Amino acid sequence: MELKINGKTHSVDVEESMPLLWVLRDELNLTGTKYGCGVSSCGACTVMLDGLAVRTCTLPASSAIGKEINTIEGIEVEGGLSAVQKAWIEHQVPQCGYCQSGMIVATEALLNENPNPTDEDIDQAINNICRCGTYPRIRAAIHTAAEWRAANKNLPG
Amino acid sequence: MTNNKKKKGGKWTRRAFIATGGLAGVGLVVGVGGTLYLNKKIKEYSGSGFGEGSLLNAWINITPDNTIIMAVPRAEMGQGVYTSIPMLMAEELEVEMASIKIIQPQPEPAYANTTVLVNHPRDIFKGMSFMEKIAHFLPLVATGGSTTIRDGYDQMRAAGASAREMLIQAAAKQWKVDKSQCYAEKAYVINRATQEKLSYGSLAEAAAKIELPGIPELKPQKDFKLVGKPIQRLDIPEKVTGKAEFGLDVRLEDMCYGVIRHATYHGGQITKVANQEEIEKMRGVKKVVLLPKGIGAVVVADNTWRAKNAALALDLQEIGDNTLSSEKINQQAEEVIANKLIATPLNKGEASDVLDKAETVLEGKYDVPYLAHACMEPINFTVLVDGDKAEAWGGHQGSSIVLDGVNAATGIAKENITTHITYLGGGFGRRAEIDMVLNAAHVAKEMPGIPIQLVYTREEAMRHEMYRPLVKSHFRASLNEAGVIEAWENKIALQSVMNSSIMRIKPAFAEAPKKDPLSVEGAADLPYDMNHAKVAFGQLELPIQVGSWRSVGNSQNAFFTESFMDECAHAAGQDPYEFRKTKLNSHPRFLNVLNKVAEMSNWSTPLGEGRYRGIALHKSFGSIVGQVVEISKIDEKKFKIDKYYCAIDCGRTVNPDTIEAQMMSGIIFGLSAALYGEITFKDGEVEQYNFPQYEMVRMNVAPAIDVHIMEVDEYPGGVGEPGTPPAAPALTNAIFAATGERVRSLPLKKHGYTFV
Numbered sequence A: 001m002e003l004k005i006n007g008k009t010h011s012v013d014v015e016e017s018m019p020l021l022w023v024l025r026d027e028l029n030l031t032g033t034k035y036g037c038g039v040s041s042c043g044a045c046t047v048m049l050d051g052l053a054v055r056t057c058t059l060p061a062s063s064a065i066g067k068e069i070n071t072i073e074g075i076e077v078e079g080g081l082s083a084v085q086k087a088w089i090e091h092q093v094p095q096c097g098y099c100q101s102g103m104i105v106a107t108e109a110l111l112n113e114n115p116n117p118t119d120e121d122i123d124q125a126i127n128n129i130c131r132c133g134t135y136p137r138i139r140a141a142i143h144t145a146a147e148w149r150a151a152n153k154n155l156p157g
Numbered sequence B: 001m002t003n004n005k006k007k008k009g010g011k012w013t014r015r016a017f018i019a020t021g022g023l024a025g026v027g028l029v030v031g032v033g034g035t036l037y038l039n040k041k042i043k044e045y046s047g048s049g050f051g052e053g054s055l056l057n058a059w060i061n062i063t064p065d066n067t068i069i070m071a072v073p074r075a076e077m078g079q080g081v082y083t084s085i086p087m088l089m090a091e092e093l094e095v096e097m098a099s100i101k102i103i104q105p106q107p108e109p110a111y112a113n114t115t116v117l118v119n120h121p122r123d124i125f126k127g128m129s130f131m132e133k134i135a136h137f138l139p140l141v142a143t144g145g146s147t148t149i150r151d152g153y154d155q156m157r158a159a160g161a162s163a164r165e166m167l168i169q170a171a172a173k174q175w176k177v178d179k180s181q182c183y184a185e186k187a188y189v190i191n192r193a194t195q196e197k198l199s200y201g202s203l204a205e206a207a208a209k210i211e212l213p214g215i216p217e218l219k220p221q222k223d224f225k226l227v228g229k230p231i232q233r234l235d236i237p238e239k240v241t242g243k244a245e246f247g248l249d250v251r252l253e254d255m256c257y258g259v260i261r262h263a264t265y266h267g268g269q270i271t272k273v274a275n276q277e278e279i280e281k282m283r284g285v286k287k288v289v290l291l292p293k294g295i296g297a298v299v300v301a302d303n304t305w306r307a308k309n310a311a312l313a314l315d316l317q318e319i320g321d322n323t324l325s326s327e328k329i330n331q332q333a334e335e336v337i338a339n340k341l342i343a344t345p346l347n348k349g350e351a352s353d354v355l356d357k358a359e360t361v362l363e364g365k366y367d368v369p370y371l372a373h374a375c376m377e378p379i380n381f382t383v384l385v386d387g388d389k390a391e392a393w394g395g396h397q398g399s400s401i402v403l404d405g406v407n408a409a410t411g412i413a414k415e416n417i418t419t420h421i422t423y424l425g426g427g428f429g430r431r432a433e434i435d436m437v438l439n440a441a442h443v444a445k446e447m448p449g450i451p452i453q454l455v456y457t458r459e460e461a462m463r464h465e466m467y468r469p470l471v472k473s474h475f476r477a478s479l480n481e482a483g484v485i486e487a488w489e490n491k492i493a494l495q496s497v498m499n500s501s502i503m504r505i506k507p508a509f510a511e512a513p514k515k516d517p518l519s520v521e522g523a524a525d526l527p528y529d530m531n532h533a534k535v536a537f538g539q540l541e542l543p544i545q546v547g548s549w550r551s552v553g554n555s556q557n558a559f560f561t562e563s564f565m566d567e568c569a570h571a572a573g574q575d576p577y578e579f580r581k582t583k584l585n586s587h588p589r590f591l592n593v594l595n596k597v598a599e600m601s602n603w604s605t606p607l608g609e610g611r612y613r614g615i616a617l618h619k620s621f622g623s624i625v626g627q628v629v630e631i632s633k634i635d636e637k638k639f640k641i642d643k644y645y646c647a648i649d650c651g652r653t654v655n656p657d658t659i660e661a662q663m664m665s666g667i668i669f670g671l672s673a674a675l676y677g678e679i680t681f682k683d684g685e686v687e688q689y690n691f692p693q694y695e696m697v698r699m700n701v702a703p704a705i706d707v708h709i710m711e712v713d714e715y716p717g718g719v720g721e722p723g724t725p726p727a728a729p730a731l732t733n734a735i736f737a738a739t740g741e742r743v744r745s746l747p748l749k750k751h752g753y754t755f756v
């Protein structure tokens, strides 16, 4: 099957039912997308499918055919890191870092939908697990990223 | 293989010790007393992994283009050691953080962590104690017990200072001036008189040949440029792009993926795979491997998902105890408390007598369940066996444990094994275990030439863990009219974490079970004034593996003791803060932290309608943490956790931004356990197998957290764990304030409490 990932078409020979996560990680070596639970509970495996955040550990790869898949590896914008990534550095969010690909991709999708989310919106939209408990800094970073995107101002760094 | 040590094992290490002592005596070794191992001559390190450049000591290598390569032999699991250890060296070396590159060295004696074994930092200006020598002898190169800074605070600055001194002397020689004419700044040595500069890179080769008579004097704290000031972590940029490599991200040519199925029953055994042929015909499957002693079976395939499906399809014949249940374990614990206490680590006065005679006795029976670490990155390790050599990749808290594991499983000599330590997707004690290394190495040995990435699915990782033990703690206390604690008695029952861990990691040391001091850490060393006090414990013997879980004994003992302190305050009719305050007469540092957190939270000002607070104070790993939590009552048993205030006295700081992050992390880790955490056994099996049954605090429940770091000019304490212990009792104390219900058994969810 053919999959369009981060703007590039990849051809893979896998079972229809193989979850997209394992195609990304084991067939294409795109290891930025993580395995955390395999049951759509933790969000570590989040990618954007046509701009929407989806959990790929239970999503058959075949259902992504013909769609735009964007992984953490494709989040950077021209000229470097995205506003979300920069806000993550500004607030020194990651600890172990394992959940952060999923968190960042989920945040990109949230801000595309809702450029100025309230705390309640964040509670609703970002329900990924971070075992290191970086939630307070994630919340702060989301607000900063939203501001920076709105002002479209020159980002630091 | 880059590890170029000739020989290891008993002889080699012993010779090193003798050589060290002897050389130190005649003053040839850099490092007074020979305890710093800064000179390669003593063969305490091979220098492998540094690449090009000149090695000034075990930690610092400088390339001609002025890149500073530093060895960080500790695990980066989110606690920021890849930044804080370089900061300590850079402070004395006089280099900027931007010029630093980090490597993970091989686990060699120079990199031993002695503090993790003896729980107090080594005096680098003195010789080593017996236990410290053991840590070197093994060597124990490990990250845990919140020891990295405690172990490295002096050593790493000394490493930086020594290298700087060597560079200055090399420059002085070249300019033919006295070394006092030279100073170091931003990776250059500068000639005071002429303002000429020489880069470290140009001096390193000559500097590497210089021998110092001892450790140079270290900078006084007031001159610090880096240490104690918040800086951005070096590992964070690659953690926002997905490029950071965790163990599960290791990708090697021809690599295959193995997925494990453990024996279902704890302590049980798989005797046969009944459908092996059938499984080996499944798409992508290469082999089914039965692990030694039938502890598990592994399916190896060309893709993790294929291996996982095949592992689930295994038809296993098993033996084991299918009657083990939480009920039985609870009964056993009750019996231990009643009849089988084995040690009384605290016995001041006549506590039991006083209580037996007292008119009014306060009683509280507490318990907590088994807990899983549930690291975000499921457990895994990758091993390649190739002839008489092996390599191992993954995130681990002990590179020396990785070496031990590969050696034990394959028989390959340690000097022929190379370790590659990646980032850890969480550690919390789980990644100090040896099982994943042993299991991966065993499969790799069966499939030589093929790198094997062994993966525990979330379900396997959760159901076959080294759990925080189930613990019971039974209190009695009596107070006088003024609220003075006349007598305090605490009887504890649990499985020994220490005995269980040693059995796995160093079976040779595990002869007779010992009385485990970790059982009472945070219970027998309370700061509060008490006239009579007794803390005793007994140990359960069960086939369940238990291990170190972030803050270990403190994780339960803080909940027990700080809750019961609250019960005492209530019985005395006193405010919980004031009650504690009057009992800290001989512990000013505790008192300062308590007062600070009360001030931060405006403790004496009542909260509005429907809002309540709780307080807790606890010392662990050399740091004192006080917490106040504010909660809002939404419904009878439905609450919102609004905010934690947290004050920490960890002595001198290295990177305060990391300390704040670790306090937040520790609190949320403690909250997940307090709200939801519970591993239970039924019919010999663990009942929870993934996050839907073993829930975590998420964004919507996570409180705001306000952290204050006290300014205290004392030797640093740890920060990775001390944030966790007070989180649960602060909350249950707040719930008592709100409902009048004293929660003596965690988690809160089993009492019907919900949180939004």
Ligand code: FES
Pocket (backbone or CB within 6 Å): A034, A035, A036, A037, A038, A039, A040, A041, A042, A043, A044, A045, A046, A055, A056, A057, A058
């Ligand atoms: S791995 Fe997909 S949601 Fe957890």
Ligand code: FES
Pocket (backbone or CB within 6 Å): A094, A095, A096, A097, A098, A099, A100, A129, A130, A131, A132, A133, A134, B078, B376, B425, B426
């Ligand atoms: S940073 Fe470790 S799980 Fe989120």
